[in-house]
Amino acid sequence: MNAFSLRNIAYSYAGSTPVLNDLTTDFALGGRTVILGANGTGKSTLLSLLDGLVFPVTGTIHAFGKPLTEDALTDRMFSMDFRKRVAFVFSNPDVQLFSSTVWDEIAFGPLQLDLPAEAVRDIVDHQLETLRITDLRDRAPYTLSDGQKKKVAIASSLATDPDVLLLDEPTNGLDPRTQVWLIEVLHELHQRGKTIISATHDLSIAGDIAERAVVFSEDHTIAADGDFGDIIQNDELLLRVNLIHEHAHQHGKTAHMHRHGHYGHIHSTGGTMHDNHKHHSHADEHEHGHENELSIKMQVMLEHWIEHGDSHAESYREWAGKASAAGEEEVAKEIYLAIADNDSLKGHLKRAKAILAAKSILRK
Amino acid sequence: MSKTKFLDKSLLAVAKIAEQSLFSEVYARKEGLLQRLDVRIKLFGFLSLIVLISFFHSPYALWIMYGMSLTLASASRVPILFLQKRVWLFVPLFSAAVVLPAMLNIVTPGEPLWILVKLNRAYSWGPYVIPAEIAVTRQGLLGSIIFVSRVATSVSFAVLFTLTTRWTVAFSGLRALAAPRIFVITLSMTERYLFVFLRLIQDMYRARKSRTIRPLSAAIDRNWTASRIGVTFKKSMDMSEDIYKAMLSRGFHGEFRALDRFHAKPIDYLWLVTVVGFSGILLFLERIFFKG
Numbered sequence: 001m002n003a004f005s006l007r008n009i010a011y012s013y014a015g016s017t018p019v020l021n022d023l024t025t026d027f028a029l030g031g032r033t034v035i036l037g038a039n040g041t042g043k044s045t046l047l048s049l050l051d052g053l054v055f056p057v058t059g060t061i062h063a064f065g066k067p068l069t070e071d072a073l074t075d076r077m078f079s080m081d082f083r084k085r086v087a088f089v090f091s092n093p094d095v096q097l098f099s100s101t102v103w104d105e106i107a108f109g110p111l112q113l114d115l116p117a118e119a120v121r122d123i124v125d126h127q128l129e130t131l132r133i134t135d136l137r138d139r140a141p142y143t144l145s146d147g148q149k150k151k152v153a154i155a156s157s158l159a160t161d162p163d164v165l166l167l168d169e170p171t172n173g174l175d176p177r178t179q180v181w182l183i184e185v186l187h188e189l190h191q192r193g194k195t196i197i198s199a200t201h202d203l204s205i206a207g208d209i210a211e212r213a214v215v216f217s218e219d220h221t222i223a224a225d226g227d228f229g230d231i232i233q234n235d236e237l238l239l240r241v242n243l244i245h246e247h248a249h250q251h252g253k254t255a256h257m258h259r260h261g262h263y264g265h266i267h268s269t270g271g272t273m274h275d276n277h278k279h280h281s282h283a284d285e286h287e288h289g290h291e292n293e294l295s296i297k298m299q300v301m302l303e304h305w306i307e308h309g310d311s312h313a314e315s316y317r318e319w320a321g322k323a324s325a326a327g328e329e330e331v332a333k334e335i336y337l338a339i340a341d342n343d344s345l346k347g348h349l350k351r352a353k354a355i356l357a358a359k360s361i362l363r364k
Numbered sequence: 365m366s367k368t369k370f371l372d373k374s375l376l377a378v379a380k381i382a383e384q385s386l387f388s389e390v391y392a393r394k395e396g397l398l399q400r401l402d403v404r405i406k407l408f409g410f411l412s413l414i415v416l417i418s419f420f421h422s423p424y425a426l427w428i429m430y431g432m433s434l435t436l437a438s439a440s441r442v443p444i445l446f447l448q449k450r451v452w453l454f455v456p457l458f459s460a461a462v463v464l465p466a467m468l469n470i471v472t473p474g475e476p477l478w479i480l481v482k483l484n485r486a487y488s489w490g491p492y493v494i495p496a497e498i499a500v501t502r503q504g505l506l507g508s509i510i511f512v513s514r515v516a517t518s519v520s521f522a523v524l525f526t527l528t529t530r531w532t533v534a535f536s537g538l539r540a541l542a543a544p545r546i547f548v549i550t551l552s553m554t555e556r557y558l559f560v561f562l563r564l565i566q567d568m569y570r571a572r573k574s575r576t577i578r579p580l581s582a583a584i585d586r587n588w589t590a591s592r593i594g595v596t597f598k599k600s601m602d603m604s605e606d607i608y609k610a611m612l613s614r615g616f617h618g619e620f621r622a623l624d625r626f627h628a629k630p631i632d633y634l635w636l637v638t639v640v641g642f643s644g645i646l647l648f649l650e651r652i653f654f655k656g
Contacts, residue, residue, distance in 0.1 A: 053609045076617065083615040094560055095606040100532035100552040107623055112615030117623055140532050142559040156614070 001065065002026045003164050003195045004050055009059035011045055019045045021220045023059070027197055029163065032190055034206045034228065035199040037216030038242035043199035044091065046216075047166045050197065051088040064163075084113055087157035091168040093149035097141035102133070102152050105141065109160045127155045131185065147178035154185065165189060167198040171205050176300045183208045184304070187315055201243060204297075207232065217241045294326055295356050302353040306346055313339050323352075330355050391527045396440030398528035401635055402628040403537035409636045410525045411541075414518050416643045422654040423506075425646055426513035432639070433520040440528050450523045451516055459515045466511070467504040469495055474503030531555050536626075545620050557603070561596060568592050 009023040019042040027033055027050075035043045048054045049061060052073050061068040063082060073079045087109075090096045099105040106127050110120045128134045133151050141149060150173075157165065165186075171179050186196055186209045198209055206213065206228065213231045215238075217223035223241050224231055231237065238244040301319060320335035334352035338345045392399060398406065413429070420426050437447045465471050468480070476499035487494040526534070535552040539545065572588065580588075 048609070051613050053612060079617065080615065083613070086613075088610075088613045090606070090610055092606070095603060096610045098553055098556065098607050098610065100535060100556060104622070108611075108616075109614040111621040111623065112617065114621070120623060140530070141556060160615070 001029050002062070003029045003031075003064060004068075005062040006049075007060050009049065009056045009061065011042070011049060011054065011056050018220055020049075020056075023222060025214060025222065025225060027164075027195065029195050030193050031212060032186075032196045032210040033198070033212045033214060034210035035197065035214045035216065036201065036203070036206060036231075036241070036243060037199075038201055038218055041216035041218055041241075042220045043201075043216060044168050047088065047168050047197070047199050050164075051086055051166055052082060053088075080113055083109075084160045085163045087160060087162035087165050089150075089153050089157050089165065089167045089170060091172055093146070093153040094141070096153045096156065097144075097149055100140060102128075102136045102139050102141070102144075102155075105152055106156045106159050109156060113160060123159055127159050131155045131158075146173040147175055147181075150174060150178065151181070154182070158189075162194070164195040164197065167196070169200055169202070170198055170209075171200065171202050176297065177304060179205060180297070180301045180304050183301075184315060187318075191314060203232065203238075203243060215241055215243070294322070295328075295360055298323060298328075298331070299353055299356050299360075302349050302356070306349045306353065328356070328359075389530050391440070391442050392530045392533075394441045394528075396442070396528065397635070398436060398440040398524065400631070402626055402632040403529060403533045404540035404626055405628055405632040405636050406525065406529065407534070407537040407540065409639055410521050412640045413521050413643055416640070416647060417514055417518050417521075419647055420514065420650060421510065422650045423509050423513050425650040425654070426510065426517050428646060429643065430513065430517045430520055432642070433517065433524055436639075437524055437527075440524070442524065442527055447520065447523060447527070450527070451520045454519050454523075455512065455516045458519070459512050463508040463511055467500045467508045469497075469499050469501045469504065472501055472504035472507060474501035476500070477502050477505060539622075540626070545622060549620050549622070553607075557600075557607075560603075561600060564599065565592070565596060568595070 004027040006026070007024050009020055010018055011020040012018040023046070035046060037043045045054065049056060050063075052063070052068050055070050064085065066072065066078070068082070073082065097105050099108055103124055106124045107120050110123050115123070128137055131151055131154065133148070133155060136144065136148060136152065141152070144152065150170075167186075170182055170186075174182065183205065186198075190196060196209065198206075200206060210228055213224070213226065213228040214222060215224040215231060218241065224234070224237055235244065298319060305316075316335050316339045320332045320339075323329075323335060324332035331352045334348045334355065338348035338352070341348065401409075417426065417429055420429065434444055434447070437444060469476060476497065479497050479499040481498040483494070483496050483498070486496045529537075532552060532555075535548050535555070538548050538551070
């Protein structure tokens, strides 16, 4: 069953050019999709359409097999069911955090759905604990950092235990550690069968939060829709839709150009070298740059695991695979050992982190 | 200093003071007597005190009440000097315009103490009379002392309440006084987004300052200030639309539901009985021993 089915959707803001053009696609329940596109291509508008906040000028949207229209949402039963099943994490957390305290913010959704007071209290406490933000419970939103605001925004969206989570630019303004936290949370939600649809132009996180990618072009149509791994290898496509750019710079007296994106895992570098530019050390430097990026991200991830002592076998396996693919066999081995030997988990993770740190120093 | 510099500095100073006074909540986060109280009881207690203060006629009784506010401040780890500054900043503002004429025999007839002006004769317009000697009267002075003492004591309790209570908690406490939920929520959302826009204004000023190479004319400065007021208004409109969407997204359908999270303990009731009881007894004694 599809969470959403969109047919020939067009949307435009009053008096402006269309934001979405003839959009037809489906989002399966339980799937993880990332909507990629440059700024202004209609990603956020699509999420607003999926959340029933705006409605298409032409075309139809079905949510869980039922038509999603303005009229349908005036029906209290339908509206309550839909709002319970679909949650939206806005790009700007200040917009979403309108209550006076974190506790009230998380309680807002369950209360609007007419849940009993005791159940609301339990839900809020559970969310605070699960997302490790209990210390923020009585804080006012304006006293929080951007990362903390994002955590609270996610907690408040998850409070109704939705089937579908929509995230608009989820990594906006997040430090590396909070990005890792976000990847972990989304991974866990996926394991629990939740549908996750994220809109971003940040390729560095996209591979961690989705298997499927829908790519929007700058003419507001779908340029590609398919497996994320395939799409990320398609330089021509990414260049055309303005997700990577040709980066020109100078090496001594030689000017050259290559393609550059910010995808840190299976990096899509290796663009065409111009004119008489040879395959000199720059390519290696560039790759080293991306290895460093992966290494840094992996170190942050390991530090997070060490700090929290969590046991996330699925995440560990995924990252062990990434380490292995990047040639970090020793690191991969330590992570696999951490999975196998839960008692010495922290020890193995610490060793993996130390290996990465040492290699980073050597590279420098 | 040019007028526009003065305007710039004033606006930034207002933003800074508003941020400090509304959002720092330094004393509200301290571990003191008043900070520990249930907000409903605290709000009820302070309102009762302020109402009782209006019944006192003796300056001595009012000074005892003022002393009680200082004692409570001390028990709540609020520096006395800091509280005094806050109180005496407001008192002249509220009372000077009323008190100064009221001391004179033009407004309050009575036994003259100091003659300020001597006129050739008395003037009268219907029921209004300006005496030949304009003087401060004993009755006028006493009335003014009582008035200033009453204002100072009331303001002292009001400031003490705001200093020791986080705004978010204070707003939720209004629910206990049967204030409509929509009113309380609108108030708390206003306070919450005031901060966002104060930051926005500060950032705009800083961004402009960082790109200003030479002094600009006063006209350009004025235009810029006016345009930023417009921008802030536009942003607030855009944000309000987005906030409404965020509320809809989480099930809002025009009616607010909220949970009150109050936990009144015996110490809260003990405090209430003590301070209100003490004030009531003081009022009773005043009526017996002070005949005005």
